[in-house]
Amino acid sequence: MVRNRWYIAAFSHEIGREPMERTLLGIPVVMYRTQAGAPVAMYGLCPHRYFPLAQGRLDGDAIVCGYHGFTFAADGKCTRIPSQETGADFCQPSYPVVEHGPLCWIWMGEPGKCDPALIPPHEDFGIGDGWAHASLVRLPMKGRYQLLVDNLMDLTHLPYIHHQIDGGDAFKRTPMVAVERSHSYQLRRSVKTEWSGFFDLLFGPQHRFDGSCEMESVTDFYGPELIRTSGPIISAVEGFAEVSEALGHVYFVHGITPETATSTHYWSFTTRNHRLDDEQLDRLLDAMDIEVRQQDIDAIEAIEVRIDVASAVQRELLAKSDIHAMKVRHRIQAMLDAEAI
Structure with missing residues (x-):
């Protein structure tokens, strides 16, 4: 699979305030929208026990794992581990998403090569x-x-x-x-x-x-x-x-x-x-x-x-x-x- 490309991750109407999972380029990705309506995409398995994050819930703009409550901000930062009442110096991989008309494009390649100008011209x-x-x-x-x-x-x-x-x-x-x-x-x-x-x-x-x-x-x-x-x-x-x-x-x-x-x-x-x-x-x-x-x-x-x-x-x-x-x-x-x- 060619990874340094912008791929369609979803139609715009598919992504909402209910987390959804989709496998893209062999990787499980969880997607949802922030309270302001911006689409979010991050690696879809909780790093604690690899439980699907899409089976969790949203708390504001963060996603809460449905297994042990580990919480991740929209940028992937682990902000809360309930059992120890702290966050963690850990960031869940997240992926840039560009929404244009009915399409949501995702970049899952090398971060340094990510350029929205490479999206096919609508x-x-x-x-x-x-x-x-x-x-x-x-x-x-x-x-x-x-x-x-x-x-x-x-x-x-x-x-x-x-x-x-x-x-x-x-x-x-x-x-x-x-x-x-x-x-x-x-x-x-x-x-x-x-x-x-x-x-x-x-x-x-x-x-x-x-x-x-x-x-x-x-x-x-x-x-x-x-x-x-x-x-x-x-x-x-x-x-x-x-x-x-x-x-x-x-x-x-x-x-x-x-x-x-x-x-x-x-x-x-x-x-x-x-x-x-x-x-x-x-x-x-x-x-x-x-x-x-x-x-x-x-x-x-x-x-x-x-x-x-x-x-x-x-x-x-x-x-x-x-x-x-x-x-x-x-x-x-x-x-x-x-x-x-």
Whole structure:
């Protein structure tokens, strides 16, 4: 696992005044909010007998272990041991948390390298003014995070795994163009396709065009913690031009936080800059998004239970379409190598 990254620890609405525990990067973390509303994250096991702190209670901004009453301030400082009526010269490990919109990001890497500027830019994937977000769901996945990264960087699986989506055949052989951006490694794919019912769902049937259109698909790898894929970006329609801004954009955002070496928190949500107050579209995107992502999870979990034995017997067969997924694998390996120095 790459540790010197900002990972999503929770959706903002999940953290409250009731302590909660979540395993992140193999470490149990307890999270809660101070009385002022600031999110707190610290190592989740009491250092006395390793009892889960989330099973304790809050006393002001401090958390009290439910086993022997050891008390820890929001910064981790042990302030009270009831049996001896003192505190202790001990500090429970705590982790920086940055809350932005619906997301709470956590840094569990080297403290000296913690920089909020390294958080993927929210405005780039549709969190901010002029955008709506929907489908905020954490999907537990019994598979290593790299399998999800591979899945998202190679969309040639779309007509097979997601066969219910119109226009998936266009992804089979269309080449992608890579673009190096300041915050992401971006893949762009342009295809010519017929206007479909899926486009009606996203943009509204009032925008229906007869005939074919130029559609672009965009994927952005911000790091092992976040990948953005786009809905169809309609760049031109027969008889019309430059229509994408008028129709609007939809992004499917994939937050990826390793839970353990072989399990992952998959943070699912969509963003869009059109039909902002359309609750019907919210519901349609919710249902479609969960169906599509669960199909990916089912495929990945089927691989996870076999991958160690299979890879010992047979080398992975790579296709030309894997070139960008392999480049991303190399980037992640470079991050791991840098941390190992």
